[in-house]
Amino acid sequence: FEPISLGIAVGAASALTGYLSYRDLYCRFAECCREQPLNASALKLNLEEKLFGQHLATEVILKALTGFKNNKNPKKPLTLSLHGWAGTGKNFVSQIVAENLHPKGLKSNFVHLFVSTLHFPHEQHIKLYQDQLQRWIRGNVSACASSVFIFDEMDKLHPGVIDAIKPFLDYYEQIDGVSYRKAIFIFLSNAGGDLITKTALDFWRAGKRREGIQLKDLEPALSVGVFNNKHSGLWHSGLIDRNLIDYFIPFLPLEYRHVKMCVRAEMKARGSAIDEDVVTRVAEEMTFFPKDEKIYSDKGCKTVQSRLDFH
Numbered sequence: 001f002e003p004i005s006l007g008i009a010v011g012a013a014s015a016l017t018g019y020l021s022y023r024d025l026y027c028r029f030a031e032c033c034r035e036q037p038l039n040a041s042a043l044k045l046n047l048e049e050k051l052f053g054q055h056l057a058t059e060v061i062l063k064a065l066t067g068f069k070n071n072k073n074p075k076k077p078l079t080l081s082l083h084g085w086a087g088t089g090k091n092f093v094s095q096i097v098a099e100n101l102h103p104k105g106l107k108s109n110f111v112h113l114f115v116s117t118l119h120f121p122h123e124q125h126i127k128l129y130q131d132q133l134q135r136w137i138r139g140n141v142s143a144c145a146s147s148v149f150i151f152d153e154m155d156k157l158h159p160g161v162i163d164a165i166k167p168f169l170d171y172y173e174q175i176d177g178v179s180y181r182k183a184i185f186i187f188l189s190n191a192g193g194d195l196i197t198k199t200a201l202d203f204w205r206a207g208k209r210r211e212g213i214q215l216k217d218l219e220p221a222l223s224v225g226v227f228n229n230k231h232s233g234l235w236h237s238g239l240i241d242r243n244l245i246d247y248f249i250p251f252l253p254l255e256y257r258h259v260k261m262c263v264r265a266e267m268k269a270r271g272s273a274i275d276e277d278v279v280t281r282v283a284e285e286m287t288f289f290p291k292d293e294k295i296y297s298d299k300g301c302k303t304v305q306s307r308l309d310f311h
């Protein structure tokens with residue numbers, strides 16, 4: 001090499017590495033939308049360690065996300081519909097999923113949470129909500145293809161609102177130059193909670209293990225039940241009609257032993273030593289149904305954190 005061409009080569013190399021490290025550096029401080037593979041074993045570990053009593057949700061979510069993220073060319077965005085009784089972990093799981101897709105989780109610029117009663121409270125403004133939602137989703141997917149949209153309280157949402165995003169969930173390659181195929185939509189609702197509880201209770205009464213409940217015991221009843229439930233948010237919406245929901249994910253009602261696990265997890269998160277007396281006292285303060293057998297917690301693990309403050 002003569003000195004001049006060596007200088008050019010070094011300059012070019014350092015410019016190149018300089019550029020690369022600049023981008024890396026930039027992404028360390030500002031959040032970047034990167035096409036990252038999903039760390040399936042980390043997600044599995046997270047779900048198995050943190051989510052109690054939900055063997056079906058754990059299994060389906062893991063399968064759905066790994067399948068979707070491993071597919072280089074998905075034909076439609078991933079749509080998950082999470083159903084179950086209050087306080088059984090639907091929001092909690094969405095948070096875990098969000099963190100595994102975008103490290104900042106719910107705080108990420110690429111994860112968007114909509115709460116029906118907060119963002120779409122007035123029935124008379126449906127048209128406005130539809131326009132806003134379409135614009136919001138289009139804008140965010142244009143900025144980051146792997147955006148995540150979570151819709152909480154679907155059962156309190158007017159079905160017309162969700163119909164507005166139907167085209168985005170369908171099998172189109174692009175709509176107005178934007179492809180929605182890498183986005184993920186998660187719907188949360190209490191609709192179907194009664195059907196899920198009934199199945200869990202039937203198993204319990206028959207002396208069968210809770211972990212023996214399979215998706216096939218629940219999924220068909222759930223999709224039909226939710227479709228016909230006026231208050232599901234998906235009621236007669238084109239989403240079910242056109243098979244745009246990829247997975248219906250049931251959340252089982254939580255038992256006394258799961259509530260205890262939640263109390264222990266909360267104590268651990270607060271850095272306190274596990275005191276089994278307190279664990280029992282908090283769990284015993286919760287109310288359980290049905291009236292006779294008292295198996296399932298009315299509020300799941302929902303009030304555990306505030307109750308723990310009293311002990």
Ligand SMILES: Nc1ncnc2c1ncn2[C@@H]1O[C@H](COP(=O)(O)OP(=O)(O)OP(=O)(O)O)[C@@H](O)[C@H]1O
Nearest residue numbers: 050051052085086087088089090091092262301302
């Ligand atoms: N299955 C579970 N495993 C571990 N923790 C749980 C579980 N379910 C609930 N929790 C705890 O209880 C809190 C409240 O639960 P979460 O908000 O996820 O309930 P939800 O199913 O979304 O209820 P709702 O339908 O009322 O919105 C969570 O933040 C979590 O700490």
